[in-house]
Amino acid sequence: MTEMDIQLTVNGKPAQVRAEPTQTLLSVLRDKLGLTGTKDGCSSGDCGACVVLLDERPVNACMVLAPQAEGAEVVTIEGLAKEGELHPLQRAFGETWAFQCGFCTPGMLVSCYALLRSNNNPSREEILIAIAGNFCRCTGYQAVVKAVEQAAAELRTANGGSEIRHD
Amino acid sequence: MNRTEYTAPATLEDASHIKKQRGAEARVIAGGTDLILRMRENVLSPALLIDLRRIAMDSITLTTDEMRLGAFVTQSQILASADIARLFPALCEACRGFAGPPIRNRGTVGGNIVNASPAADLAPPLMAYDASIVLTSVAGDRVLPLVEFFTGPGQTLMEPDEILSEIRLPLMPEGTAATFIKLGQRRSMAIALVNLTTRLTLDGTGAVSDARIVLGAVAPTPIRALAAEGMLTGKLLSDELFERAASMARKAISPISDVRASMAYREQMTEVLVRRALLATRDELERNQSGD
Numbered sequence: 001m002t003e004m005d006i007q008l009t010v011n012g013k014p015a016q017v018r019a020e021p022t023q024t025l026l027s028v029l030r031d032k033l034g035l036t037g038t039k040d041g042c043s044s045g046d047c048g049a050c051v052v053l054l055d056e057r058p059v060n061a062c063m064v065l066a067p068q069a070e071g072a073e074v075v076t077i078e079g080l081a082k083e084g085e086l087h088p089l090q091r092a093f094g095e096t097w098a099f100q101c102g103f104c105t106p107g108m109l110v111s112c113y114a115l116l117r118s119n120n121n122p123s124r125e126e127i128l129i130a131i132a133g134n135f136c137r138c139t140g141y142q143a144v145v146k147a148v149e150q151a152a153a154e155l156r157t158a159n160g161g162s163e164i165r166h167d
Numbered sequence: 168m169n170r171t172e173y174t175a176p177a178t179l180e181d182a183s184h185i186k187k188q189r190g191a192e193a194r195v196i197a198g199g200t201d202l203i204l205r206m207r208e209n210v211l212s213p214a215l216l217i218d219l220r221r222i223a224m225d226s227i228t229l230t231t232d233e234m235r236l237g238a239f240v241t242q243s244q245i246l247a248s249a250d251i252a253r254l255f256p257a258l259c260e261a262c263r264g265f266a267g268p269p270i271r272n273r274g275t276v277g278g279n280i281v282n283a284s285p286a287a288d289l290a291p292p293l294m295a296y297d298a299s300i301v302l303t304s305v306a307g308d309r310v311l312p313l314v315e316f317f318t319g320p321g322q323t324l325m326e327p328d329e330i331l332s333e334i335r336l337p338l339m340p341e342g343t344a345a346t347f348i349k350l351g352q353r354r355s356m357a358i359a360l361v362n363l364t365t366r367l368t369l370d371g372t373g374a375v376s377d378a379r380i381v382l383g384a385v386a387p388t389p390i391r392a393l394a395a396e397g398m399l400t401g402k403l404l405s406d407e408l409f410e411r412a413a414s415m416a417r418k419a420i421s422p423i424s425d426v427r428a429s430m431a432y433r434e435q436m437t438e439v440l441v442r443r444a445l446l447a448t449r450d451e452l453e454r455n456q457s458g459d
Contacts, residue, residue, distance in 0.1 A: 002172065021173030021216065022206065044204055045270055046356060057243070057272040063200050064273070067173050068218060111268065132355035133267020 008069050010035070011079030019066035026050045026061035028069070029076055037077035037106050041135075048134035051107035052076045058114045060133070077106035080113055088158075089113055089151040098147035100138035108134045112148050120155045120164045122148065171206070175218040179303060182217055182330060187305045189215055190327035197239050198273035200266075201282045217330075224277075224332060227251065236334040238277025242289075243268070245276065255336055257292040257345040257364050264288065264349045267356050277331045280313065283323045286359045286384035290317070292347050293334065294389060295364035295379040301333040308332070317388035342369040344451035345379075346444040350436055352427065359384045360428040361436050365444040367399070369452060375399045380412065380441060385420040385433050392416035392441070404449050413442035 003018045010033060017032045029035045029052070041049030043062050050061040053075035080087040089112055092098070099105040108131060115122055115130035122130070127148045128141075136144070156163065176182040186193055194213035196202055205211040224237035229250050236245075242262040245251050252259045265271055265288050279289040280300060290313070298313045302325060309329070316323050325331065339345075345366035351357030361384050368377035378399040380392040395415035402408055422433035 004173065022171050024203075043207065045200055045266075048267065048269060051269050054272075058269045059272050060200075060269045063198075063203050063270070065173075065196070065199060065203065065216070067175065068196070068199065068220065070175075114268075130268060133269040135356075 004067055006066050006070050008071065009073045011075055017066070021065060021067050023066045024062050025052070025054070025064040025066055025069045025074070028066045029061060029074070035076050035078050039103055039106055041103065041107075046135070047104070048107040048111065048131075049104055051110045051134060053110060053114060056114070056117075058111050058133075075110070075113075077109055080109060087113065087151075088154045089116060089148070092147040092151040092154070093144075096143050096147040096150060098140060098143040100136075100140050104134055104136045104138075108136065108144060112144070112151075116148070116152055116155060118164070118166050120152050120159065122152060124149075171213055171216055173216045173218065175221050177221050179219070179222050179224070179330070179332060182219055182222065183303060183305045183328070185215070185217055186330055187328045193217055195219060195281075195330055197275040197278040198241065198270075199278075200270050200274045201278060201284075219330075225275075229254075232338055234336040234338065236276055236336070238280075238331045238333060239275050240277075240334075242266075242271035242274050242276070242279075246271065254338060255292065255296055255345075257295060257347040257366070258289065258336075260347040261288045261292045261349070261362070261364075264351070264354065270356075276334055280316070280334070281323065281325065281331050283317050283319075283321050283388070285320050285386060285388055286362065287389065288349060288359060288362055288383070290389035291362055291364035291381040291383045292345065293336070294381040294391065295345055295366040296336050296339065297379075299335045300331055301335065302326070302329040303332040304329045310335070314391060319387045339366075340368055340377075342371075342376075342452070342455075343367070344448045344455060346447040346451065348440050348444050348447075350440060358427060361385055361433055361440055363437070363440055363444060365441065365448050367404070367445070367448050367452060369404075374401055374403055376401075378412075380416050380444075382416065382420055382437060382441075385422040385437055387421070390419060392419040394419065395441070404452075406446075409442050409445040409449075412445060413438045416441040 039049035041047035045060045045063040052061045193215040196216045224239040226237045228235040242265045245262045302309045347364045349362040350360045363382045366379040370376040378396045383389040395412040417438040424430045
């Protein structure tokens with residue numbers, strides 16, 4: 001099997017890996033780059049435990065082949081905290097107990113992070129749509145909605161009270 | 168999925184030449200949301216993947232008489248298009264209920280067609296809007312009505328050397344409305360038990376000049392309920408008419424029982440949902456009229 005050289009940006013840093021063409025982005029992140037925060041749940045694009053941002057959009061890393069990510073900017077759960085400081089969304093998840101077993105949490109956080117980047121005042125319905133591809137089998141969705149609302153309020157305050165909304 | 172090679176040609180012409188040489192053993196990969204799954208399950212094991220991401224095939228273009236969607240337009244792009252929301256709302260609606268956001272960000276309109284799932288959510292609205300598809304090969308482009316394309320589950324009229332490059336939707340005449348309804352076991356991340364689109368176009372007198380009833384997940388391919396469509400044509404809209412059409416549409420299908428639903432349930436729900444869709448289409452026509 002011919003391995004390929006693949007260059008991509010992960011959490012703001014350039015990365016180069018050798019991967020088989022059918023190796024998934026998920027496997028590249030976990031097995032080649034040691035970023036094990038992104039979870040392998042169903043391996044079929046159903047559960048959302050492996051959601052990462054690919055060029056700013058949430059995708060299932062198990063459904064992206066490594067060469068499809070060539071030249072792309074990837075953000076994983078490890079990329080949310082800045083300089084040792086948790087992102088407000090991560091803190092809100094902790095404060096509102098928006099997780100139980102925690103397995104869905106990395107993907108859930110990345111989906112919610114993508115939402116808040118384009119919309120810092122989401123409605124309940126918009127939050128539910130944003131996490132429609134993330135399964136929590138402890139069924140803690142209510143707390144997740146609460147966490148996103150709390151983080152959104154904090155982000156609006158940090159933004160001088162103004163709303164951000166773009167698609 | 169371990170003996171697969173990979174190439175990302177720079178032009179559609181290069182891709183066509185590769186497809187000509189390698190034929191069926193080479194598969195085009197778009198979003199990969201279906202293909203990767205089938206490779207992992209060893210249902211498909213292509214020797215070569217042709218990734219067309221370097222070729223700009225993801226534009227949405229509006230001309231004077233049609234809308235053109237590049238085959239790589241994603242469900243998310245369709246949802247974000249104001250033109251599609253205005254001109255082909257049933258297509259938008261089909262994307263809204265399609266899987267979840269991470270899949271919609273990858274899944275493409277072309278992939279949904281080429282995979283030829285009987286339950287493909289985008290097939291009923293595209294067929295109801297009389298979509299054509301463009302199949303590109305070294306020999307040139309071949310344009311085919313989508314309604315003729317599907318021949319069975321996973322089976323199409325696409326030749327091994329062809330690549331689906333574009334989807335074309337003719338602009339609808341005034342007095343047109345369409346409705347998409349999907350019945351799944353939940354709102355997101357569900358494969359349809361029944362999905363369908365009804366379209367009605369009225370003439371100046373309020374009679375139906377053109378009708379489409381397209382049904383998915385209830386036959387080996389998405390199908391048109393031709394007899395029901397024919398019965399609607401020329402008539403004035405009424406509840407009684409819709410009931411008859413729904414009952415005729417039920418006779419057009421041949422659903423199976425599977426893990427998601429029984430044959431009897433799909434038959435019953437097809438009739439119920441066709442009637443509901445026709446009623447909603449009439450409501451939409453009235454709203455459009457009062458909006459003028």
